[in-house]
Amino acid sequence: MRVLVVEDDRALGAVLRRGLAEDGHAVDLASTVAAAEKFLLVEEYDLVVLDLGLPDGDGTALCAKMRADGHSAKVLMLTARDALSDKVGGLDAGADDYLTKPFAFPELSARVRALLRRPAESLTPILEIGEIRLDPAAHTVWRGAIVVPVTPKEFSLLHYLMQHRDEVVRRTTLLDHVWDANYDGLSNVVDVHIANLRRKLELPGADGVIETVRGVGYRLNA
Ligand code: CA
Numbered sequence: 001m002r003v004l005v006v007e008d009d010r011a012l013g014a015v016l017r018r019g020l021a022e023d024g025h026a027v028d029l030a031s032t033v034a035a036a037e038k039f040l041l042v043e044e045y046d047l048v049v050l051d052l053g054l055p056d057g058d059g060t061a062l063c064a065k066m067r068a069d070g071h072s073a074k075v076l077m078l079t080a081r082d083a084l085s086d087k088v089g090g091l092d093a094g095a096d097d098y099l100t101k102p103f104a105f106p107e108l109s110a111r112v113r114a115l116l117r118r119p120a121e122s123l124t125p126i127l128e129i130g131e132i133r134l135d136p137a138a139h140t141v142w143r144g145a146i147v148v149p150v151t152p153k154e155f156s157l158l159h160y161l162m163q164h165r166d167e168v169v170r171r172t173t174l175l176d177h178v179w180d181a182n183y184d185g186l187s188n189v190v191d192v193h194i195a196n197l198r199r200k201l202e203l204p205g206a207d208g209v210i211e212t213v214r215g216v217g218y219r220l221n222a
Pocket residue numbers: 007008009051052053054
């Protein structure tokens with residue numbers, strides 16, 4: 001999933017970015033309302049982790065503006081204040097949940113999982129292609145009756161390909177959705193993960209279920 005973290009505390013922002021990336025999300029980090037608005041203009045997010053007190057504005061106002069602009073991303077609000085009025089204000093502005101600072105990362109991780117699970121459970125309980133099944137809520141992949149151990153990145157890749165079955169998905173699209181806007185690592189990272197997925201799922205090679213479309217990307221054939 002694609003996540004935008006809006007947090008001006010550098011240390012906390014870095015912790016959130018690293019932790020959410022380790023959970024398998026593609027994470028962008030903004031430290032001001034202005035920077036967040038720029039990201040929201042060009043990217044589509046599944047979730048926004050939004051600090052209440054920002055140097056150039058207020059998280060509640062940004063949340064209300066996002067909703068007015070039609071953004072459907074889930075919003076998890078972070079507040080240093082424990083006042084009831086802040087929580088009510090945040091929820092009124094369209095936030096889906098809030099967390100009071102200080103918190104431990106596993107608590108935020110659990111809230112994020114719960115928030116991202118909501119639509120997955122109601123819309124697509126389990127994705128299925130041939131013998132392969134993927135449960136977005138339980139974060140589990142099976143081949144037949146056997147659970148296949150996959151890394152968070154491999155899971156996200158397979159999830160995206162299954163959601164776009166029978167379409168040619170570009171490498172750059174996969175990089176964008178599974179890694180993040182600033183990824184500058186190995187350019188063959190997608191191919192390496194696809195090769196691992198094929199091996200783990202015991203799929204045949206380049207013209208099998210996960211087909212290589214030369215020079216473009218991949219297509220998952222249903
Ligand atoms: Ca702050």
